Amino acid sequence: MTCLFRKMTMDDLEQVVAIDQVSFGLPWPPRSFYFELTDNPPSRCWVAEMDGRVVAMLVAWLIVDEIHIATFATHPDYRRQGIGGKLLHHTLRMAREEGAVTSFLEVRAGNEAALTMYRKFGYMESGLRKGYYSDNREDAVLMTLASPDYERLLLDGETDER
Numbered sequence: 001m002t003c004l005f006r007k008m009t010m011d012d013l014e015q016v017v018a019i020d021q022v023s024f025g026l027p028w029p030p031r032s033f034y035f036e037l038t039d040n041p042p043s044r045c046w047v048a049e050m051d052g053r054v055v056a057m058l059v060a061w062l063i064v065d066e067i068h069i070a071t072f073a074t075h076p077d078y079r080r081q082g083i084g085g086k087l088l089h090h091t092l093r094m095a096r097e098e099g100a101v102t103s104f105l106e107v108r109a110g111n112e113a114a115l116t117m118y119r120k121f122g123y124m125e126s127g128l129r130k131g132y133y134s135d136n137r138e139d140a141v142l143m144t145l146a147s148p149d150y151e152r153l154l155l156d157g158e159t160d161e162r
């Protein structure tokens with residue numbers, strides 16, 4: 001089935017919020033997605049759509065030459081099908097066209113699925129925020145995809161959109 005990667009719109013909000021709420025212990029308030037779409041110039045909001053349904057979402061902030069992944073999830077029914085990886089790749093490719101040379105994110109230390117995916121993309125662990133998450137005091141791992149790994153990733157067809 002074909003998967004379309006496109007900019008998030010206001011019409012997607014309900015489905016995006018539903019994916020966020022089912023994916024995270026500390027989901028964003030719906031107004032945060034509204035803010036990202038309407039009032040935050042650095043915001044780059046993307047979705048993956050299949051058969052008219054939003055199946056994954058990603059919000060990133062482009063700050064000078066860095067693309068910071070703020071939130072990112074695939075609907076549970078659609079995981080392990082390559083969709084999240086392709087959405088992240090799409091985000092990095094589009095940010096590169098706007099001048100990004102590095103990418104940065106925070107991930108829970110116990111989130112093996114995400115850690116595995118980011119390592120596969122070439123992100124390296126660059127720090128730790130102890131007890132960062134307020135629900136269970138879990139640590140946040142800081143990860144950076146630095147040049148030249150960023151450029152190398154975009155040249156690598158393996159994780160590219162198919």
Ligand SMILES: CC(C)(COP(=O)(O)OP(=O)(O)OC[C@H]1O[C@@H](n2cnc3c(N)ncnc32)[C@H](O)[C@@H]1OP(=O)(O)O)[C@@H](O)C(=O)NCCC(=O)NCCS
Nearest residue numbers: 023072073074079080081082083084085107113114116117
């Ligand atoms: C992390 C997440 C976005 C991955 O989305 P996805 O669409 O399932 O990802 P993909 O199918 O593209 O997987 C890409 C790679 O990530 C790794 N991966 C994904 N899920 C994994 C899991 N459960 N266990 C181990 N590795 C996993 C694998 O290396 C995978 O490649 P492979 O399937 O060829 O082995 C998804 O699991 C999710 O939404 N999790 C909850 C929200 C979350 O944790 N978001 C990240 C916050 S930092």
